[in-house]
Amino acid sequence: xxxxxxxxxxxxxxxxxxxxxxxxxxxxxxxxxxxxxxxxxxxxxxxxxxxxxxxxxxxxxxxxxxxxxxxxxxxxxxxxxxxxxxxxxxxxxxxxxxxxxxxxxxxxxxxxxxxxxxxxxxxxxxxxxxxxxxxxxxxxxxxxxxxxxxxxxxxxxxxxxxxxxxxxxxxxxxxxxxxxxxxxxxxxxxxxxxxxxxxxxxxxxxxxxxxxxxxxxxxxxxxxxxxxxxxxxxxxxxxxxxxxxxxxxxxxxxxxxxxxxxxxxxxxxxxxxxxxxxxxxxxxxxxxxxxxxxxxxxxxxxxxxxxxxxxxxxxxxxxxxxxxxxxxxxxxxxxxxxxxxxxxxxxxxxxxxxxxxxxxxxxxxxxxxxxxxxxxxxxxxxxxxxxxxxxxxxxxxxxxxxxxxx
Amino acid sequence: xxxxxxxxxxxxxxxxxxxxxxxxxxxxxxxxxxxxxxxxxxxxxxxxxxxxxxxxxxxxxxxxxxxxxxxxxxxxxxxxxxxxxxxxxxxxxxxxxxxxxxxxxxxxxxxxxxxxxxxxxxxxxxxxxxxxxxxxxxxxxxxxxxxxxxxxxxxxxxxxxxxxxxxxxxxxxxxxxxxxxxxxxxxxxxxxxxxxxxxxxxxxxxxxxxxxxxxxxxxxxxxxxxxxxxxxxxxxxxxxxxxxxxxxxxxxxxxxxxxxxxxxxxxxxxxxxxxxxxxxxxxxxxxxxxxxxxxxxxxxxxxxxxxxxxxxxxxxxxxxxxxxxxxxxxxxxxxxxxxxxxxxxxxxxxxxxxxxxxxxxxxxxxxxxxxxxxxxxxxxxxxxxxxxxxxxxxxxxxxxxxxxxxx
Numbered sequence: 001x002x003x004x005x006x007x008x009x010x011x012x013x014x015x016x017x018x019x020x021x022x023x024x025x026x027x028x029x030x031x032x033x034x035x036x037x038x039x040x041x042x043x044x045x046x047x048x049x050x051x052x053x054x055x056x057x058x059x060x061x062x063x064x065x066x067x068x069x070x071x072x073x074x075x076x077x078x079x080x081x082x083x084x085x086x087x088x089x090x091x092x093x094x095x096x097x098x099x100x101x102x103x104x105x106x107x108x109x110x111x112x113x114x115x116x117x118x119x120x121x122x123x124x125x126x127x128x129x130x131x132x133x134x135x136x137x138x139x140x141x142x143x144x145x146x147x148x149x150x151x152x153x154x155x156x157x158x159x160x161x162x163x164x165x166x167x168x169x170x171x172x173x174x175x176x177x178x179x180x181x182x183x184x185x186x187x188x189x190x191x192x193x194x195x196x197x198x199x200x201x202x203x204x205x206x207x208x209x210x211x212x213x214x215x216x217x218x219x220x221x222x223x224x225x226x227x228x229x230x231x232x233x234x235x236x237x238x239x240x241x242x243x244x245x246x247x248x249x250x251x252x253x254x255x256x257x258x259x260x261x262x263x264x265x266x267x268x269x270x271x272x273x274x275x276x277x278x279x280x281x282x283x284x285x286x287x288x289x290x291x292x293x294x295x296x297x298x299x300x301x302x303x304x305x306x307x308x309x310x311x312x313x314x315x316x317x318x319x320x321x322x323x324x325x326x327x328x329x330x331x332x333x334x335x336x337x338x339x340x341x342x343x344x345x346x347x348x349x350x351x352x353x354x355x356x357x358x359x360x361x362x363x364x365x366x367x368x369x370x371x372x373x374x375x376x377x378x379x380x381x382x383x384x385x386x387x388x389x390x391x392x393x394x395x396x397x398x399x400x401x402x403x404x405x406x
Numbered sequence: 407x408x409x410x411x412x413x414x415x416x417x418x419x420x421x422x423x424x425x426x427x428x429x430x431x432x433x434x435x436x437x438x439x440x441x442x443x444x445x446x447x448x449x450x451x452x453x454x455x456x457x458x459x460x461x462x463x464x465x466x467x468x469x470x471x472x473x474x475x476x477x478x479x480x481x482x483x484x485x486x487x488x489x490x491x492x493x494x495x496x497x498x499x500x501x502x503x504x505x506x507x508x509x510x511x512x513x514x515x516x517x518x519x520x521x522x523x524x525x526x527x528x529x530x531x532x533x534x535x536x537x538x539x540x541x542x543x544x545x546x547x548x549x550x551x552x553x554x555x556x557x558x559x560x561x562x563x564x565x566x567x568x569x570x571x572x573x574x575x576x577x578x579x580x581x582x583x584x585x586x587x588x589x590x591x592x593x594x595x596x597x598x599x600x601x602x603x604x605x606x607x608x609x610x611x612x613x614x615x616x617x618x619x620x621x622x623x624x625x626x627x628x629x630x631x632x633x634x635x636x637x638x639x640x641x642x643x644x645x646x647x648x649x650x651x652x653x654x655x656x657x658x659x660x661x662x663x664x665x666x667x668x669x670x671x672x673x674x675x676x677x678x679x680x681x682x683x684x685x686x687x688x689x690x691x692x693x694x695x696x697x698x699x700x701x702x703x704x705x706x707x708x709x710x711x712x713x714x715x716x717x718x719x720x721x722x723x724x725x726x727x728x729x730x731x732x733x734x735x736x737x738x739x740x741x742x743x744x745x746x747x748x749x750x751x752x753x754x755x756x757x758x759x760x761x762x763x764x765x766x767x768x769x770x771x772x773x774x775x776x777x778x779x780x781x782x783x784x785x786x787x788x789x790x791x792x793x794x795x796x797x798x799x800x801x802x803x804x805x806x807x808x809x810x811x812x813x
Contacts, residue, residue, distance in 0.1 A: 224420070
């Protein structure tokens with residue numbers, strides 16, 4: 001990574017032919033967040049992505065807030081793409097979609113179960129003309145079962161999957177995550193993982209396949225450890241403020257000025273923590289001798305630790321926990337982390353120049369040494385319709401000619 | 407599908423082991439390398455009945471073989487070096503200098519330059535560069551750093567965490583992507599490479615919607631800018647359990663109809679004339695602008711319905727709804743059962759329940775894995791595989807440390 005990347009000038013669009021998926025084509029027939037971000041991640045990995053918008057437009061264009069006439073959600077979810085408008089309910093739109101799918105390696109769609117089939121764009125139809133296709137369907141509740149047709153969104157799945165009921169103050173029933181969209185983006189992460197697995201499988205077998213991902217399963221994946229604690233350990237996490245289910249002490253403590261977040265996971269860290277508090281004898285207290293004991297006796301432990309931490313400011317605890325090699329930190333917000341040297345130096349946020357002005361979006365989550373990836377700005381809706389249809393019809397013509405020569 | 411791929415997982419906690427688990431379900435052969443103290447997740451609460459390992463550890467490490475390293479760096483290097491040299495992928499959460507002490511400096515440098523076929527996945531809390539790069543981190547500190555804790559609880563009151571280990575699981579998932587994308591690339595170029603990931607980076611990538619929202623919006627409107635200052639989102643009260651509900655759908659500027667019929671059916675006709683409502687229900691339900699003012703009005707009518715009844719009614723009128731369930735109920739809900747998300751596997755007469763790989767593949771066969779390894783259980787076996795004879799291993803071991811027993 002050159003230092004030029006760290007300067008304030010935002011990134012402008014360019015295809016990246018060094019990235020790992022360079023040369024692959026993705027047809028993104030999805031709206032809102034889970035589907036679009038799946039395709040965006042594939043775009044960041046170097047694939048050429050075409051987003052198909054319905055004539056009414058992806059609803060994220062109007063989702064608040066708006067920046068210079070465009071919903072910022074649309075911008076964030078549609079980086080690394082071209083954009084075409086197609087009415088899939090019309091014969092013409094359907095025909096164009098099929099042409100594009102014939103030349104694609106991956107299709108991503110997130111209509112409700114059965115809609116793509118009704119439109120004549122289901123997997124079975126597409127497989128006939130393109131057996132190498134990886135066809136990813138993203139749904140809320142899955143494609144079978146009593147809720148397969150039920151509408152879904154991030155907060156609905158937070159409610160259904162149990163995600164929201166892990167959060168809250170001690171004694172509360174739940175606290176839903178007001179940062180909405182997280183389950184959508186988790187679903188996209190699982191979808192990309194699965195699409196890539198199907199691509200590797202295609203390398204070995206020559207055949208594509210259908211890949212079905214649901215927000216339900218993705219939300220349960222996010223709860224992996226909590227689900228395992230229940231299925232294998234019989235313990236169900238209840239809302240407990242900032243305290244971890246699996247480890248203690250692992251929470252935020254009020255200090256003299258602000259909260260200090262600290263995590264003790266290893267036995268060596270427990271001894272170090274006691275040293276940092278200047279209470280080395282605590283390490284030998286049999287009530288706290290192992291992590292499971294500390295979790296069980298959490299209230300007594302906190303009764304000892306809280307008054308000690310409260311006597312000094314957070315900066316002191318950062319120093320002393322840091323010196324003792326214990327995970328610790330403070331809470332940040334957008335304005336304090338976006339310019340944080342650690343975030344900037346690692347390209348964890350990406351300023352990009354869009355038709356609606358500069359926006360900051362998430363940086364790529366993987367940093368490949370040999371096939372670097374980058375975020376490129378989102379398209380204008382409908383920006384590439386003429387270009388894509390011209391290319392598609394030229395490709396189709398070439399294919400016909402090649403076919404007739406053979 | 408990944409049959410024949412050897413992965414060395416020298417990582418503990420959640421992120422690296424989750425990546426190893428998912429890749430082994432896809433067919434890879436995963437060798438878990440542990441220091442003599444063991445993966446700290448072995449000590450996580452709760453432990454599974456009849457054992458000493460944490461329940462989460464058991465799930466994350468199903469189907470792997472475990473090698474325990476000697477406390478002597480030279481002896482550890484003598485085993486680790488040939489093991490990594492024969493591997494296709496190295497997943498690690500260790501700092502580079504710690505890997506160098508164990509004799510891997512040359513191997514990881516060659517991978518990074520694309521001079522070998524090895525794919526090296528390096529996971530850290532805070533990223534490879536920068537002033538915090540050598541600092542310890544955790545799920546909680548990563549959530550706090552990236553502003554996640556602001557969207558729970560009440561501004562100014564004690565912080566709350568997301569109970570799900572989102573930073574760690576997110577990073578594990580991105581790590582699987584990194585391995586698969588690097589394998590795809592290697593099939594073309596013949597070159598391996600290094601990929602760096604971090605808990606902090608993963609959470610910010612997954613926060614893209616909120617980052618964009620706060621960049622330079624025309625007005626300070628909506629949950630993506632104001633959400634941190636909203637009251638806690640506890641759902642709409644009903645006769646019994648709280649629900650979440652939203653009308654209006656997701657297509658176009660105005661959305662889907664259905665709300666008008668719904669309010670008539672539940673006896674809330676007065677809302678039809680209320681200027682704080684639009685006719686599709688978007689701004690008075692879900693995360694609409696007037697939800698907080700109108701919640702009590704809705705709730706008064708909702709006391710006539712159980713949560714499940716209300717959710718059904720809302721779905722009938724083309725809205726979205728769900729009861730806030732605990733995960734134990736989610737796992738036994740007919741919908742979850744229809745997808746066969748939870749499965750059982752038996753090893754040594756013990757039946758254990760697991761959640762499957764979170765995807766339905768049309769063709770790809772997944773391996774069912776049940777049993778996690780004891781610490782160092784396969785040290786001798788693996789040593790033999792990489793060409794170290796038993797007496798050599800014994801000589802390397804030095805005295806008094808647990809290298810396991812594969813008898």
